[in-house]
Structures are given as structure tokens and as C-alpha cells.
Amino acid sequence: MSEEKKDHKKEDFEPRIVGFLCNWCSYAGADLAGTSRIQYPPNVRIIRVMCSGSVDSMYILRALLEGADGVFVGGCHPGDCHYIDGNYKARRRMVLLENILGTLGLEKERVWLRWISASEGQKFADTMKEMTESIRKLGPSPIAKHWNL
Amino acid sequence: MTQKVIKVKDNDVIGSTNEFFRQLLSSGKIQALLVPQNTPSKKVAFPVLISDPKKLHADIIAPILPASTAAMVSKMTKVQPPAKPIGVVMRSCQIRALIELVKLNQANLINIVIIGVDCPGTFPLNTYAEFPEKKTPTHFLLEAWVKKSDDAEKYFRSVCRMCKDPIPTNADIILGFYGTDFEKEIIVEAHSDVGKEILKDLPLEDEKEGKSREKAVKEIRDEKTKKRALFLKEKEGIKGIDKVAEFFDKCVNCHNCRQACPICYCKECLFDSSVFDAEAYKFLRRAEVKGLFKMPNDALLFQLGRMNHMILSCVECGLCEQACPNNIPLMEVFIPAAENAQKEFDYHPGKDRTEKVPMIVYREDEFLEVGEK
Numbered sequence: 121m122s123e124e125k126k127d128h129k130k131e132d133f134e135p136r137i138v139g140f141l142c143n144w145c146s147y148a149g150a151d152l153a154g155t156s157r158i159q160y161p162p163n164v165r166i167i168r169v170m171c172s173g174s175v176d177s178m179y180i181l182r183a184l185l186e187g188a189d190g191v192f193v194g195g196c197h198p199g200d201c202h203y204i205d206g207n208y209k210a211r212r213r214m215v216l217l218e219n220i221l222g223t224l225g226l227e228k229e230r231v232w233l234r235w236i237s238a239s240e241g242q243k244f245a246d247t248m249k250e251m252t253e254s255i256r257k258l259g260p261s262p263i264a265k266h267w268n269l
Numbered sequence: 270m271t272q273k274v275i276k277v278k279d280n281d282v283i284g285s286t287n288e289f290f291r292q293l294l295s296s297g298k299i300q301a302l303l304v305p306q307n308t309p310s311k312k313v314a315f316p317v318l319i320s321d322p323k324k325l326h327a328d329i330i331a332p333i334l335p336a337s338t339a340a341m342v343s344k345m346t347k348v349q350p351p352a353k354p355i356g357v358v359m360r361s362c363q364i365r366a367l368i369e370l371v372k373l374n375q376a377n378l379i380n381i382v383i384i385g386v387d388c389p390g391t392f393p394l395n396t397y398a399e400f401p402e403k404k405t406p407t408h409f410l411l412e413a414w415v416k417k418s419d420d421a422e423k424y425f426r427s428v429c430r431m432c433k434d435p436i437p438t439n440a441d442i443i444l445g446f447y448g449t450d451f452e453k454e455i456i457v458e459a460h461s462d463v464g465k466e467i468l469k470d471l472p473l474e475d476e477k478e479g480k481s482r483e484k485a486v487k488e489i490r491d492e493k494t495k496k497r498a499l500f501l502k503e504k505e506g507i508k509g510i511d512k513v514a515e516f517f518d519k520c521v522n523c524h525n526c527r528q529a530c531p532i533c534y535c536k537e538c539l540f541d542s543s544v545f546d547a548e549a550y551k552f553l554r555r556a557e558v559k560g561l562f563k564m565p566n567d568a569l570l571f572q573l574g575r576m577n578h579m580i581l582s583c584v585e586c587g588l589c590e591q592a593c594p595n596n597i598p599l600m601e602v603f604i605p606a607a608e609n610a611q612k613e614f615d616y617h618p619g620k621d622r623t624e625k626v627p628m629i630v631y632r633e634d635e636f637l638e639v640g641e642k
């Protein structure tokens with residue numbers, strides 16, 4: 121127990137966040153943040169996807185069950201999806217996922233969906249700061265210490 | 270709606286329904302029936318597709334649902350629907366599942382005449398096969414039903430005790446047992462033009478007391494709804510990863526539940542795909558994350574992923590639970606999850622063929638708080 125406590129102390133805890141970013145917007149936004157040298161926390165591990173609509177809930181769940189403290193999905197603003205309506209469908213899927221996580225008491229606050237365009241480097245950096253701090257407050261994911269899933 | 274009755278001879282309920290089915294087949298209006306019939310061992314009753322009235326010894330009361338009837342209709346109609354009408358005898362949960370499959374383009378109702386039967390409930394397959402009472406499951410159930418006793422209650426599958434709706438909807442014809450002394454008269458209702466046309470020339474008598482059926486239907490619906498609400502309240506308990514992990518502890522990731530589920534129709538399920546095969550070093554890497562790695566792997570991922578794929582269309586038939594070799598009471602999480610998710614999208618699986626499955630449609634001006642903030 122004491123060892124667990126040590127592992128999970130909040131103050132020196134660095135959240136591990138998995139970010140699924142749409143190639144056409146949020147990924148480019150992250151890129152812009154980088155090239156513009158805007159500082160943001162290094163806690164997010166970025167996975168590029170072709171559209172927020174291509175992120176099956178399974179991938180978000182897998183990140184959570186493997187112990188990620190948070191999962192971020194970034195898509196184009198409503199109306200701007202390269203594939204017309206991928207982000208609207210991603211939004212419905214997110215509502216469903218949050219609903220199911222809610223039913224099972226699995227901290228839906230750890231899953232974020234945000235619209236960030238290719239030109240919003242600053243917004244990307246701000247969002248990452250906001251999410252990292254919010255997850256830090258939540259503490260380490262209790263799923264992380266379960267190996268029997 | 271047209272209401273008629275089958276006159277039951279000598280209290281022989283099953284025999285009289287079979288007489289009705291034989292007349293139906295002989296009328297030439299349907300070329301075949303899919304109807305439950307006991308196997309020679311009498312340990313199971315499976316739907317059989319039957320066109321010869323002489324071979325028909327059906328048992329539509331047999332309290333058993335060995336597999337999804339909706340999936341059978343899907344198999345039979347998806348490639349090409351029949352050229353002439355086939356009657357399919359189904360319980361309400363399976364009609365609901367069939368309607369979902371139609372919406373998902375996995376079944377076709379052209380020339381399919383749905384004959385719904387009031388369902389008092391079914392026993393687990395093995396209870397039916399090894400029934401401990403002296404009578405057959407069907408006779409035991411009929412007797413309890415007539416007496417309005419709860420003798421059969423202890424044998425029902427738990428999901429049947431709190432059935433979402435034991436009365437068929439979306440059927441062309443309904444065989445009604447609630448609200449009638451069915452040892453004398455079984456109610457036959459036509460709920461569509463097709464149904465009316467089929468019943469027209471059959472030697473049935475007119476029903477006089479429509480009111481008592483209405484009242485009995487309302488009563489049984491209320492009773493089941495109350496039990497379901499109570500169950501939902503009790504099952505609030507499975508919350509948080511500790512409880513969820515414990516709940517699925519016995520899951521061996523065999524996917525039987527998915528195989529039995531009428532809604533999980535995918536030709537290649539994502540969870541059987543090569544996504545889950547990987548080089549040894551990747552397994553090792555995953556082991557390093559938590560220090561150890563349980564195998565067979567990804568059982569909970571399968572459960573939660575499957576739930577995300579199909580819960581909006583879940584019709585609460587409980588076939589997943591019945592299929593689980595390790596007796597995991599799956600409905601304890603699937604009913605609450607279905608209730609909450611379907612409420613969120615104001616979606617009613619199996620109710621209306623024109624209602625679109627939520628995950629294929631959207632509105633621009635909905636859920637605006639999601640993605641913004």
C-alpha cells in the first residue's frame with residue numbers, strides 16, 4: 121500500500137496523455153505550435169489520424185486500459201471536416217463513450233474532444249496546458265494499477 | 270386491427286396453435302413457416318423451417334430461446350429475400366432485434382410475415398434440457414400461467430423476469446395469450462394489411478372481449494417495467510474500475526457472448542482481427558507498462574469496445590448472458606448501459622423501422638458543449 125501511495129503521489133505526478141490528432145487540422149495545429157516555438161507541456165504523445173471520425177472508441181479505450189491518464193481527440197471545427205462529417209460522427213461517438221464510461225463510473229473526465237484548426241497553434245498549446253493541469257488534479261488513472269483487465 | 274380467436278379443443282393449447290399453423294400453410298398464403306419445434310430428444314426446441322403441414326409439430330410456448338431467431342431471419346433474407354411469403358414465429362425481443370438488423374441492412378422483410386407470440390419468459394437452455402419437474406417445461410409453464418401463479422418464475426432467465434416488453438410490436442400477426450382464458454381461446458390479431466389478408470379466409474371466430482386483452486397487456490407491461498426499474502436501481506453498484514474489473518474477472522475472452530448477440534453482425538469482428546496479433550516484443554512492452562500482463566489479453570477492452578459498438582441497438586434479449594460459459598451475469602452491466610445510452614440519444618431499438626440508428630446520423634446543432642468549452 122505504501123509503495124502504491126508513493127507511486128501515485130499527486131504533486132510530482134506527470135500525466136501521460138495520448139492524443140489522436142486529425143491530420144488536416146489539430147495535427148497541423150500542433151505542428152504550428154512547434155514551429156512557432158509556443159511552449160506546451162510534453163505530456164501528450166501524439167498519434168496522427170486521418171480524421172477524428174476514424175478514431176473508433178476501441179482505440180480510446182485501449183489507451184485508457186493500458187494506463188493512460190488521459191486521452192485527447194482533436195478534430196476540425198464543425199463544418200470544416202475534410203471528409204465532410206467525420207467530426208460530427210466523432211462527436212456522437214464521444215457522447216456515447218462518455219455515457220458508457222459514466223454508467224460504469226470510469227472517469228469520463230479523462231477523455232477530451234476539442235476542435236483545433238491548422239492555424240490554431242496557440243489554441244493547441246493552451247488546450248494541452250489546460251488538459252495536463254486538469255488531469256494532474258484528477259491524479260493518476262486508477263486503471264493504471266490494474267493488470268487483471 | 271382485426272381481432273379473432275382460435276378455439277382451443279380439449280384444453281390442448283399447443284395442438285390448437287398447430288392446427289392454426291397447418292391451416293395457414295394449407296391456405297397457400299405462406300409457403301413456409303419458421304417455428305420452434307422440439308428436437309427428438311425434447312431437450313431443446315429450435316426454430317425449424319417447415320413447408321409440409323404434416324411435418325409440423327411445433328411448440329410455440331416452449332420456454333427456451335436457444336439462439337437468436339432474428340439472426341436466423343437475417344441469414345435467410347440478407348442475400349436474397351424469399352419470392353413468396355414465409356411466416357416467422359418470434360418472441361418480442363427477437364422482433365426488436367430483427368427490426369434493428371433491417372435498419373442495419375442485415376435483414377430484409379420482403380415476403381417475411383412476422384407472427385409474434387406473447388412471451389411469459391424463457392428458461393436457460395440447460396434448465397429446459399434438464400427440467401427437474403415431472404411435467405414438460407411447456408406444460409409446467411402453461412399450468413402456472415393459467416393459474417397466474419409464480420411457480421415458473423424461479424426458472425425464468427433473469428432478463429425475462431424484467432422483460433423490456435413481453436408483447437410483440439411490429440408483428441403482422443400476434444398470437445395473444447394475455448387477457449384470454451387460453452385453454453379455451455387464443456387471440457389472433459392482425460396488425461398489418463398483410464396480416465389481415467392472411468387471416469381473412471382462415472376459419473377463425475370473431476373476438477368479443479377486446480377490453481380484457483388491453484387491460485391484461487397493460488398489467489403485464491407495468492409489472493415487468495417495475496421489475497426492470499428495481500433492477501436498474503440495484504445495479505447502480507457496479508461502478509469504478511475495481512468493481513468493473515471484478516465483474517469481468519471470469520471472462521476468458523472467448524467471444525461467445527458476441528457470437529450469440531443478434532446485433533453483433535460484423536463479418537469480421539474488430540476484436541477477432543489482426544489488430545490483436547503482435548510481435549512478442551510488443552507484448553513485452555505492454556507487460557513493462559504495468560509490470561505484468563494478463564493473458565488472454567484485452568478481455569475488458571473487448572467488453573467495453575463491443576458495448577460501444579452495439580449498446581444503442583441492444584434489445585435486452587439476454588442471449589449474450591446465456592452464451593457465457595462462465596456464467597458472468599452480463600445483463601447487470603448491459604441493461605444499465607443500454608438504458609442510459611438509449612436515453613441519451615432518445616433512441617428506441619426495435620420500435621420503429623424508420624428511426625435511424627444513432628451512429629450513422631447527426632445534426633449540426635446538437636451536443637454543442639462536446640468539443641467546445
Ligand code: SF4
Nearest residue numbers: 530583584586587589
Ligand atoms: S448485448 Fe446481449 S442482450 Fe443486448 S442484444 Fe446482444 S445478446 Fe441481446
Ligand code: SF4
Nearest residue numbers: 533535538539575578
Ligand atoms: S464487437 Fe463490434 S466489431 Fe465485433 S461484431 Fe460487435 S459490433 Fe462488430
Ligand code: SF4
Nearest residue numbers: 520521523524526593
Ligand atoms: S461469453 Fe463470457 S467469457 Fe466469453 S467473452 Fe463473453 S463474457 Fe467473456
Ligand code: FES
Nearest residue numbers: 142171196201202
Ligand atoms: S478531417 Fe479533420 S476531423 Fe475530419
